[in-house]
Amino acid sequence: SQTIHQWPATLVQPVGSPLSLECTVEGTSNPNLYWYRQAAGRGLQLLFYSVGIGQISSEVPQNLSASRPQDRQFILSSKKLLLSDSGFYLCAWKTDRREKLFFGSGTQLSVL
Amino acid sequence: GESVGLHLPTLSVQEGDNSIINCAYSNSASDYFIWYKQESGKGPQxxxxxxxxxDKRQGQRVTVLLNKTVKHLSLQIAATQPGDSAVYFCAENPSASKIIFGSGTRLSIRP
Structure with missing residues (x-):
């Protein structure tokens, strides 16, 4: 069966520090991969998605970037965090068909 | 469409009653729709x-209704239980790769 791993679960970072969140999927090949962000008490904002290695689509221009160095690995990065980057970051995967998303357990990022 | 900046609306329901959560979608090209439940601090399920x-699909205690004419989706939960307390999101799939979430509704259950 397929599983998705996302880490760390919580992260506290100072303003201006770099960020790297990692997500991996097991049990499937060529998944579509996604990063969403959720501010406290708010909805889900699509940040990036990828349909293949090295292919990244950005939905919201900001100081975040994403990379997909391997088929089942998706990384969210920032060179310098802002206070407004705080939030709950969710990684997700799906097949390349119109099917449902499967979410990871999320990373709660607090930028202080 | 996305309303990620808005506070979540809240629906308060008496335990045992039926809950109806509504969602409007925006993209006429969407042909697949999903409902998710999110508990505090967890990923959506x-x-x-x-x-x-x-235009209708039933699961265990849940029913989804789709009205394409007015771009409206609803989730009905029968005999609402305390464990149903969560935030509920609808999502639309305007393309094979992109999934867009609605603003979400917080469901609270009164004993």
């Missing part, structure tokens, strides 16, 4: 989905 060639 799939509840039920529906394709545009259907």
């Amino acid at each position: 799939f509840i039920i989905d529906i394709r545009s060639n259907m």
